[in-house]
Amino acid sequence: MQIGIDKIGLYAPHLYVDMNKLAVRRNVDPEKFTIGIGQEKMAVAPITQDAVTMAVNAALEIVDDKDKEAIDFVILATESGIDHSKAGAIYVHHLLGLHEHARSVELKQACYGATAAIQMAKGHIALHPDSKVLVIGSDIARYGLATAGEATQGAGAVAMLIGADPDILALEENSAFKTDEVMDFWRPIHSDKALVDGKLSNEQYIAFFTNVWEQYKAQSGLGLADFAAITFHLPYTKMGKKALKAVMDEGTDDDAERLMTNYQISAEYNRMVGNIYTGSLYLNVLSLLENKEDLQPGTRIGLYSYGSGAVGEFFAGILQPNYRKQLPVKQHSQSLTSRTKISVDDYEAIFEETLPTDGSEVTLDVSADPAEVCLAGVKDDMRQYVRK
Ligand code: CAA
Numbered sequence: 097m098q099i100g101i102d103k104i105g106l107y108a109p110h111l112y113v114d115m116n117k118l119a120v121r122r123n124v125d126p127e128k129f130t131i132g133i134g135q136e137k138m139a140v141a142p143i144t145q146d147a148v149t150m151a152v153n154a155a156l157e158i159v160d161d162k163d164k165e166a167i168d169f170v171i172l173a174t175e176s177g178i179d180h181s182k183a184g185a186i187y188v189h190h191l192l193g194l195h196e197h198a199r200s201v202e203l204k205q206a207c208y209g210a211t212a213a214i215q216m217a218k219g220h221i222a223l224h225p226d227s228k229v230l231v232i233g234s235d236i237a238r239y240g241l242a243t244a245g246e247a248t249q250g251a252g253a254v255a256m257l258i259g260a261d262p263d264i265l266a267l268e269e270n271s272a273f274k275t276d277e278v279m280d281f282w283r284p285i286h287s288d289k290a291l292v293d294g295k296l297s298n299e300q301y302i303a304f305f306t307n308v309w310e311q312y313k314a315q316s317g318l319g320l321a322d323f324a325a326i327t328f329h330l331p332y333t334k335m336g337k338k339a340l341k342a343v344m345d346e347g348t349d350d351d352a353e354r355l356m357t358n359y360q361i362s363a364e365y366n367r368m369v370g371n372i373y374t375g376s377l378y379l380n381v382l383s384l385l386e387n388k389e390d391l392q393p394g395t396r397i398g399l400y401s402y403g404s405g406a407v408g409e410f411f412a413g414i415l416q417p418n419y420r421k422q423l424p425v426k427q428h429s430q431s432l433t434s435r436t437k438i439s440v441d442d443y444e445a446i447f448e449e450t451l452p453t454d455g456s457e458v459t460l461d462v463s464a465d466p467a468e469v470c471l472a473g474v475k476d477d478m479r480q481y482v483r484k
Contacts, residue, residue, distance in 0.1 A: 097222070097225055097260050097261070098260065098261055098262065098266040099218050099221045099222060099258065099259070099260055099262065099266070099267060100258065100259075100262035100264070100265045100266040100267040100413055100416075101214075101256050101257070101258060101262050101264045101265040101267070101381075101413070102228065102256075102257040102258065102259040102262040102263050102264060102422075103158040103163075103256065103257040103263070103264065103422055104158065104254060104255070104256050104264060104378065104381070104382050104385075104422075104423065105154045105155055105156070105157030105158035105159075105254070105255040105256075106154055106157065106252070106253070106254055106255075106365075106379065106382060106428055106431075107150050107151075107153035107154035107157070107252055107253045107255075107467070108139045108251070108252040108369050108372075108431070108432060108435070109139050109140060109141045109142060109145050109150070109251050109252065109435075109467075110142075110435050110436055110465070110466050110467070111139070111140040111141075111142060111435065111436050111438050111443075111446070112137040112138060112139050112140060112368070112369075112435050112436070112437060112438070113137070113138050113140055113437070113438055113439075113440060113443040114136075114137060114437055115129040115130055115135050115136055115137060115138060115247065116129070116130065117439070117440050118138070118246070118247065118440055118443075119247075121440045122242060122246070128247075129247045132334065133247050133248065133332045133333075133334055134332055134333030134334040134337075134363070134367060135247060135248070135332055135333065135366075135367055135370060136367045136368060137367070137368045137369070137370075137435075137437075138247070138249055138250055138369075138370040139250050139251045139252055139368075139369045139370055139372075139435075140251065140438060140443050140446055140447075141236045141251035141446075142446060142464070142465055143446065143449050143450075143451070143460060143471070144460050144461075144462050144464075144465040144467075144470040144471050144472070145236075145251070145465065145467065145470065145471065146176070146178055146236070146471050146479070147172070147174040147176040147177060147178060147184055147234045147235060147236065147253075148172075148178060148184045148187045148188060148191075148234070148471075148479070148481065149467065149469045149470055149471055149481065150234045150235075150236075150251065150252060150253035151172055151174070151184065151188050151232040151234035151253045151255065152187075152188050152191045152192060152468075152469040152483075153253065153467045153468060153469050154232060154234065154252075154253035154254055154255035154375075155188065155192055155230060155232060155255040156192070156468055156469070157255065157424065157427075158255055158256075158257060159192060159230065159255075159257070163228055163230075163257060164192070164193065164194055164195065165195070166226065166227055166228040166259070167194055167198060167227070167228045167229070167230050167257075168197060168198045168199065168224065168227045168228075168229075169198060169199045169200075169217065169220050169227070169229040169230070170185045170188055170189050170194065170198055170199070170200040170201075170229075170230045170232075171185060171201055171202075171203055171213040171216065171217065171229065171230070171231050171232070172184045172185035172188055172200075172201075172202045172203070172232050172234065173202075173203045173204070173209030173210035173212070173213045173231065173232065173233045173234075173374040174202060174204070174209065174233070174234050174235055174373075174374055175204055175206055175207070175209065175235055175283065175373055175374065176234070176235045176236045176373070177202060177204070178479060180285070183200055183201050183202035184202050184234075185200035185201055185202050186200045187479075187481060188200070188230075188232065191469055191481060191483055192230075194230075203216075205403045205405065205407050206281065206282075206373070206374075206403030206404045206405050206406070206407075207235075207329050207331070207371075207373045207374055207376060207377075207401070207402060207403040207404065208329075208374075208401050208402065208403025208407045208408070208409065209233065209374045209403065210231060210232070210233030210254070210256075210374040210375060210377070210378060210401075211377065211399075211401035211403075211409055211411075212407075213231040213233075214231055214256070214258060214267070215271070216229075217229035217231050217258035218258065218267060221258060221259060221260055225260040226260075227259075228257050228258065228259040229257070229258040229259070230255065230256075230257060230258075231255070231256045231257075231258055232253055232254070232255040232256070232375075233253065233254050233372070233373070233374030233375030233376075233378060234252075234253035234254075234372075234374065234375060235251070235252075235253070235372050235373035235374050235375060236251040237249045237250050237251065237290070237370060237371040237372065237373055238288060238289045238290060238447075239289055239290055239292065240289045241444055241447060241448075243289075244292075244294050245290065245292050245294065247332070248331050248332045248370065248371050249370055249371065250366075250369050250370020250371040250372050251369075251370070251372060252369050252372040252375060252379065253372065253375050254372070254375035254378040254379050254382065256378060262416060263416055263418065263419060263421075263422045264385070264415075264416055264419045264422050264423075265381070265397065265413035265414070265415060265416065265419070266413055266414045266416060267411065267412075267413045268316075268396075268411065268412050268413060268414065270312060270315050270316040270318075270411065270412065271312070271409060271410070271411040272308040272309070272311035272312035272315055272409065272410050272411075273308060273311075273407065273408065273409040273410075274304055274307050274308055274311070274407070274408050274409075275406070275407045276304075276406055277405075278296070278300050278404070278405060278406040279293065279296075279405075280292065280293050280296045280297035280300050280404045280405070280406060281293070281297050281404030281405065282404070282405060288450065292404075297331075297404055298335065298338070300404070300406055301331075301335060301339060301402050301408075302338060302339050302342055304402055304406060304408030305328075305339040305342065305343075305400055305402070305408065305410070306339075306342055306343065307408070308400070308408050308409060308410040309343055309400075309410055311410075312410045312411075316412075318396075318412075319346060319347070320343070320344075320346055320347035320351045320355065321347060321348070321351055322396055323355065323396050323397070323398045323412070324354070324358065324391055324392070324395035324396060324397060324415075325354075325355065325358035325359070325361075325362060325384055325388075325391070325397050325398070326340060326355055326358075326359065326397070326398035326399075326400065327359075327362045327377060327380045327381050327384055327397060327398065327399050327400070328340070328359075328362075328377065328380060328400045328402075329376050329377040329380075329400060329401050329402045329403075330363060330366045330371070330376050330377070330379075330380055331371045331376070332366075332370075332371065333363040333366050333367050336359060336362075336363065336380075336400070337356075337359060337363075339400065340355060340356065340359055344356075358384060358388060358391075361383065361384055361387045361388045362380040362381070362383050362384035363380060363383065364383045364387050365379050365380070365382065365383035365387075365428075365432065366379060366380055366383065368432050369432070377399060377400070377401050381397065381399065382423070382428070384397070385415075385419060385420070385423055386420075386423050386425040386428060386429075389420075391415060392415070393415045393416060393417045393418070393419060394414060394415065394417075395414070395415050396412050396413070396414055396415075397412060397413055397414075397415060398410065398411075398412045399411055399412065399413070451474055452474065455477055457473065457474060457475050457476075458473050458474050459472065459473040460472055460473050462482060462484070468483060468484055469481060469482070469483050469484075470482055470484070
């Protein structure tokens with residue numbers, strides 16, 4: 097039995113800031129942001145969106161009534177959790193109207209969380225082939241105004257249905273992974289912004305990649321020539337390119353051209369959205385599958401997942417016949433191009449607007465947010481969600 101990704105849904109907030117404008121405000125050469133880092137637009141989450149609402153908005157795109165019957169496990173991977181105890185997945189389960197005989201948990205290991213969730217889902221489907229697991233990566237990347245990390249912020253969610261005989265990508269069994277204690281990026285419990293050692297994080301991202309790639313090759317007997325494309329977790333679009341270049345000498349000129357061309361295509365959505373942490377790798381898989389029209393079914397796609405702290409994993413999947421029919425390509429390109437550009441002033445104001453931390457109540461105006469599911473306020477320390 098094959099197990100893998102059956103459907104993929106995407107949600108990105110309706111607001112974005114132009115990286116050229118942000119660079120000018122920060123007295124930085126715009127080409128540092130657009131070429132050096134490789135970002136064009138940065139998604140900005142309004143206060144009416146959080147990890148839960150974005151997760152549900154992504155899932156609503158793919159979950160139909162038949163799926164609702166089959167889903168018996170909901171895993172929300174996030175590092176933007178809204179509660180130290182209760183899993184955001186329970187709100188997701190409720191807002192989607194799923195039946196009660198389902199497990200719902202939240203999973204955390206920085207940007208690696210959704211990959212761990214997929215591996216867990218694979219095990220579940222192997223035992224229960226008729227069921228489906230809903231895996232969602234949902235995050236708001238926040239480093240702070242005028243910080244080095246600011247240009248690598250973003251927000252959004254990717255929802256995936258994992259099941260038997262999948263329609264999009266059948267995941268293979270070979271998988272190489274590594275854990276090591278590294279303080280390259282973390283978010284202390286008291287802070288709503290990440291702390292980062294930027295240089296160390298870049299080094300570790302590449303070191304973990306070369307390590308798990310070597311392990312994977314030894315395990316599988318495969319090499320660069322066996323991949324139509326390799327997709328990466330992308331904190332910013334230049335990062336995966338650096339990792340790919342680190343192993344490029346192993347292949348022929350044809351391998352280098354194919355993998356680099358497909359890498360650029362896989363990074364197209366990221367250039368327009370920014371880092372969405374747990375969902376980022378899967379946003380890039382989606383970008384590749386939707387924007388590269390002639391990828392042949394039966395070919396192999398590599399996936400490199402990296403979560404600071406740190407865990408890395410390399411695994412792969414085989415594209416399924418008719419995979420493109422499962423992808424709402426037009427809908428995604430339209431929703432990304434029809435977003436509203438906001439000024440740097442407005443972005444800064446939205447960034448500074450936070451929910452009360454002293455137990456007081458707040459009611460939020462959801463009328464300006466076109467998303468189906470929004471955060472409408474906080475009452476008695478409980479988030480109030482609405483599905484319009
Ligand atoms: N024109 C073109 N390019 C320019 C330029 C210009 N005028 N000015 C600078 N550049 C280039 C630089 O040469 C550099 O390119 P290389 O990396 O290829 O050398 C690039 O722009 C960035 O410049 P700096 O290294 O000077 O940038 P910085 O130090 O200000 O910040 C950063 C970069 C460290 C990535 C920072 O944005 C950051 O800390 N980001 C958050 C952490 C992060 O994303 N880490 C990635 C790995 S960790 C991970 O993957 C997990 C996760 O999601 C967080």
